[in-house]
Amino acid sequence: MLKKRMLSATTALLVVMSLLAGCSGGGQKDADSSSGGDSSSGKKDKVELNLWLTPQWKGVMDASEQNADYDSFFKYAADKFSKQYDKHDVKVNVQVIAGDQRDEMLNVNLNGGTPPDIFFESVFAMGDYVHRGALEPLDDIVDDAAKKDIDQKYWDNVTFGDKVYFYPFAHNPGTLAYNADMFKAAGLDSYVGDANAIQTWTMDDYDKILKTLKEKLPKGSYPMGLYALNNQGDTWNLAYLRMFGNKFFDDQGNIIVDDENGIKAAEWLKKIYSEGYTNPGAESVSSNDANAMFQNQQLAISFTNPVLFNNSKADMEAGKAPKFDIRLANIPSSSGSPLSFTYVIGASVFKTGDAVKTQVAKDFVKFFSTDPELVKSSKNSIPVRSSVAAEFKDKYPLFAAYDANASNLFNFTGNVPGYSELRQVLYPELQAMYIGEKTPAQAIKDYQTKGNAVIQKAKESSVIFKK
Amino acid sequence: MKLRNYHWKENVTGYLFILPQFLMFLIFIVYPIIEGIRLSLYKVQFNQETFVGFDNYVTLFHDPVFFKSIYNTVIFVVFIVLLTVGFSIFVASSVFDKNAKYVSFIRGSYYIPVMVSMVVMSMVWGFLLNPANGLISYAAREMDFSIVNLLGNKHTVLPVIIFVTFATNVGQAIILYIAAMIGVPKDLFEAAEVDGASRVRIIFQILIPLVKPTTIYITIINIIAVLKIFVVIQLLTGGGPNNASVTMMYYLYNNAFKYNQLGVASAVGVIMFLITMLLSIPQLRAMFKEK
Numbered sequence: 001m002l003k004k005r006m007l008s009a010t011t012a013l014l015v016v017m018s019l020l021a022g023c024s025g026g027g028q029k030d031a032d033s034s035s036g037g038d039s040s041s042g043k044k045d046k047v048e049l050n051l052w053l054t055p056q057w058k059g060v061m062d063a064s065e066q067n068a069d070y071d072s073f074f075k076y077a078a079d080k081f082s083k084q085y086d087k088h089d090v091k092v093n094v095q096v097i098a099g100d101q102r103d104e105m106l107n108v109n110l111n112g113g114t115p116p117d118i119f120f121e122s123v124f125a126m127g128d129y130v131h132r133g134a135l136e137p138l139d140d141i142v143d144d145a146a147k148k149d150i151d152q153k154y155w156d157n158v159t160f161g162d163k164v165y166f167y168p169f170a171h172n173p174g175t176l177a178y179n180a181d182m183f184k185a186a187g188l189d190s191y192v193g194d195a196n197a198i199q200t201w202t203m204d205d206y207d208k209i210l211k212t213l214k215e216k217l218p219k220g221s222y223p224m225g226l227y228a229l230n231n232q233g234d235t236w237n238l239a240y241l242r243m244f245g246n247k248f249f250d251d252q253g254n255i256i257v258d259d260e261n262g263i264k265a266a267e268w269l270k271k272i273y274s275e276g277y278t279n280p281g282a283e284s285v286s287s288n289d290a291n292a293m294f295q296n297q298q299l300a301i302s303f304t305n306p307v308l309f310n311n312s313k314a315d316m317e318a319g320k321a322p323k324f325d326i327r328l329a330n331i332p333s334s335s336g337s338p339l340s341f342t343y344v345i346g347a348s349v350f351k352t353g354d355a356v357k358t359q360v361a362k363d364f365v366k367f368f369s370t371d372p373e374l375v376k377s378s379k380n381s382i383p384v385r386s387s388v389a390a391e392f393k394d395k396y397p398l399f400a401a402y403d404a405n406a407s408n409l410f411n412f413t414g415n416v417p418g419y420s421e422l423r424q425v426l427y428p429e430l431q432a433m434y435i436g437e438k439t440p441a442q443a444i445k446d447y448q449t450k451g452n453a454v455i456q457k458a459k460e461s462s463v464i465f466k467k
Numbered sequence: 468m469k470l471r472n473y474h475w476k477e478n479v480t481g482y483l484f485i486l487p488q489f490l491m492f493l494i495f496i497v498y499p500i501i502e503g504i505r506l507s508l509y510k511v512q513f514n515q516e517t518f519v520g521f522d523n524y525v526t527l528f529h530d531p532v533f534f535k536s537i538y539n540t541v542i543f544v545v546f547i548v549l550l551t552v553g554f555s556i557f558v559a560s561s562v563f564d565k566n567a568k569y570v571s572f573i574r575g576s577y578y579i580p581v582m583v584s585m586v587v588m589s590m591v592w593g594f595l596l597n598p599a600n601g602l603i604s605y606a607a608r609e610m611d612f613s614i615v616n617l618l619g620n621k622h623t624v625l626p627v628i629i630f631v632t633f634a635t636n637v638g639q640a641i642i643l644y645i646a647a648m649i650g651v652p653k654d655l656f657e658a659a660e661v662d663g664a665s666r667v668r669i670i671f672q673i674l675i676p677l678v679k680p681t682t683i684y685i686t687i688i689n690i691i692a693v694l695k696i697f698v699v700i701q702l703l704t705g706g707g708p709n710n711a712s713v714t715m716m717y718y719l720y721n722n723a724f725k726y727n728q729l730g731v732a733s734a735v736g737v738i739m740f741l742i743t744m745l746l747s748i749p750q751l752r753a754m755f756k757e758k
Contacts, residue, residue, distance in 0.1 A: 103724065103725055103727070104724035104725065107723070107724050107725075107727045108724065111511070111729060132512060132727075219608060220605070220608055222599075229705055229707065230705045279598075279599040279600075280598050280599055280604070280614050280616065281597070281598020281599050281604070281614070281616035281618075281619050283616070283619040283707060283708040283709075284596075284597065284598050284616055284618045284619040284704070284707065284708070285597070285598065285599045289597065289599055289600060290599075292600070293599060293600050296600075298599075298600060420725070420726075420727075421725070421726045421727075424721070424725055424726065427707075428706075428707065428708075428709045428710055429709070431619075431707045431708040431709045432708065432709035434619075434708075435619055435620065435621065435708045435709070437621065437708070437709055438709075461512055
């Protein structure tokens with residue numbers, strides 16, 4: 001009896017031990033592979049990097065390549081890098097993260113001590129991580145040749161305090177896109193611009209366009225896309241709030257949208273929504289919905305940037321979306337000069353506490369941001385390098401049009417700390433305005449109060465502001 | 468000492484058998500709870516923690532959105548649990564004594580949505596209800612009705628979420644009730660019938676009292692499940708319009724993963740933990756007494 005019991009007790013103990021061994025065994029394996037290894041076999045040490053990116057362009061050079069996907073470029077770049085890199089044997093794991101999950105993924109991994117080594121993303125969305133002290137400065141990998149080839153305004157965009165934290169690769173100017181076929185069908189031929197230009201309308205033109213479209217479009221189609229479900233695509237909403245001349249931020253980085261011009265812009269938004277010049281239910285519609293509706297020809301005017309624009313065109317060519325004449329226009333303003341903003345896209349390196357990995361990550365960032373072949377891929381957005389822009393200017397006439405817009409650029413983030421949280425403040429106020437819970441003036445006032453509280457709180461803990 | 472030793476030897480196998488589960492329980496349940504309570508007293512920034520006492524709780528109690536989230540969560544718990552219990556008793560008591568094939572059919576029909584992931588269900592409902600390109604608004608437009616945005620109206624958004632969650636969850640309760648009701652001794656019904664009791668009276672005075680442990684169980688698991696309601700909110704409304712549908716779990720998630728306020732998020736977690744404990748203890752006690 002006792003023997004039997006001892007046997008079952010031992011078995012139970014063994015089960016427990018094997019379970020625990022199973023758990024810790026995996027950990028051991030992970031630790032081995034992440035340490036970089038110090039093998040003395042004469043081979044190069046293995047270093048494994050994790051690179052994350054949000055969806056940018058598909059393919060290495062072009063979306064028309066076979067099996068083109070969002071990670072194609074970095075897989076190709078990693079392969080090319082590891083073949084020529086002599087210090088270590090490098091493996092790069094590329095992971096595509098949905099834009100709306102970026103902060104969740106990063107916060108979880110930062111708090112868990114497992115941030116990615118490299119993140120390739122629009123700089124505006126990553127500025128917060130600089131303020132939090134999570135990113136490595138990249139000044140040591142920026143040389144004079146790069147400084148010369150990339151315009152100073154892009155370097156300004158990636159410089160926090162006096163250090164560079166992102167290596168500019170391309171930029172993505174935000175504009176409107178319109179369906180020229182729908183315009184023509186509505187008799188708005190005179191407002192249709194050149195296919196290779198970015199059309200500029202005055203506010204009066206724009207109001208007339210919306211009104212005509214509303215009258216002439218078939219049932220189920222709407223003049224303009226409007227959305228406020230979440231923070232996705234909110235830069236366009238921010239731009240609309242500047243339409244009547246509001247400056248948005250003062251010199252100290254505080255929001256100053258609550259003035260006559262800011263309220264006028266909010267009232268305009270509410271008016272076009274209430275009069276049916278936009279899709280219904282803006283409070284429950286996301287920018288993705290709006291983009292899909294535009295592609296399905298349910299919207300005549302929507303938001304876009306070069307990546308979305310090129311992807312839409314590629315989808316039409318590939319027969320994945322209905323084909324129509326898609327063209328670009330500026331966000332109009334009461335002053336007559338268009339409202340322009342751009343997202344500089346580039347790579348940043350996270351502080352992982354592993355000097356070897358950090359160095360290799362920096363070397364890889366420098367490699368794909370300077371390699372003469374790879375930087376050509378920035379043509380999928382708009383190149384930040386004058387050399388690349390010059391090379392492709394004949395093939396992509398829109399580059400010149402974007403360049404002409406550059407003088408109207410405004411810095412939509414104001415480089416303020418706490419920008420990620422600030423983005424969470426705007427859309428609930430817009431929702432309240434659209435559903436009539438708040439007047440436009442009240443919504444703007446509340447946004448300013450809450451937004452400035454967020455900025456103030458973030459300033460107190462920003463490593464840039466504390467210096 | 469000898470006696471103790473004997474007891475230990477007698478039970479060691481049993482303890483060893485529960486040891487793996489107990490270790491998991493300690494690591495994955497008890498430790499996070501303790502860590503959550505600790506974090507709720509700290510301000511957490513990138514690799515730096517500062518002790519702030521009850522500041523995070525003070526922040527919470529000054530935020531109207533937090534109170535809105537408590538209110539919404541309570542509304543969801545009350546209505547979803549009442550609807551689930553009421554409707555499943557109704558369905559189960561109507562069919563439990565019918566033909567076995569018919570019972571299986573009813574059980575299966577109600578259980579299918581339970582098997583479908585909540586994410587999928589939410590996306591399907593999102594597709595139906597989208598005001599701009601959803602199926603319901605399309606149908607309304609085609610029939611020249613005015614478009615009502617059920618998710619964008621603060622008076623309708625809660626009922627819609629209650630209905631979606633209820634419709635997805637009710638199958639589980641129906642299964643449990645039918646099983647419990649089939650287990651009720653037949654002679655009780657026969658005796659009642661002989662005495663001339665109506666079916667309604669049998670249901671209310673025999674059936675429902677006899678399945679009380681199931682009712683308590685269903686109530687507890689549903690309260691706990693609904694307290695954590697998140698997926699529907701995240702996918703259907705994002706807490707909107709203007710925070711009208713934000714729940715405690717969604718508020719916690721926003722703070723933890725979007726605003727990176729881990730301390731505040733932990734404080735919400737601690738409050739949710741306390742509420743769940745308070746709600747569960749009397750019910751569990753009642754359940755054990757019953758047994």
